[in-house]
Amino acid sequence: DVKVTQSSRYLVKRTGEKVFLECVQDMDHENMFWYRQDPGLGLRLIYFSYDVKMKEKGDIPEGYSVSREKKERFSLILESASTNQTSMYLCASSPTPTTNYGYTFGSGTRLTVV
């Protein structure tokens, strides 16, 4: 089974801090994604990457950046955390650029910005 591992289950950070959320997948998948999940809003795509060092903006990229230096690792960066970035962050991966196979999700990181 593909495993998508997010390094932290819970994080508490202060406003203005730089925050790194890490995600690793173990099945050589091409594509990786970062979503945030909020009640009543579902999942919203922040950024995705279809290859090493490649990135594309999703629907809500403002206030975030990403890094993909190795195929298996995709990092989400909050340059200066704000309280409205308090959320559940989900990482996902898929084997191909098409969406036929769906995604495999990690367990999520619940980030609280105080």
Place this chain on the structure above:
Amino acid sequence: AQSVSQHNHHVILSEAASLELGCNYSYGGTVNLFWYVQYPGQHLQLLLKYFSGDPLVKGIKGFEAEFIKSKFSFNLRKPSVQWSDTAEYFCAVGGDYKLSFGAGTTVTVRA
């Protein structure tokens, strides 16, 4: 652009009742359609998917969904729910190399 609309925010049922969750999507091209489930405290799991062929698809745990192209719909059904079906359910449409998700429906099954 692609988008997904789920009709119900919260559904409460008794065990053995039938379940139907509505999902409509908007996308101009060929779509792949998915239902994901998130049990309390767990990660999102794929329930079922459609990308071609028979528009009635069967998934895990007795769930099924029907793709009706003319209505842009992909409704999820289960004839008889159990307490363990309590979860949040998300419909998703795949196109443009990414999945777009609906807002989710919380299903509470009372024993």
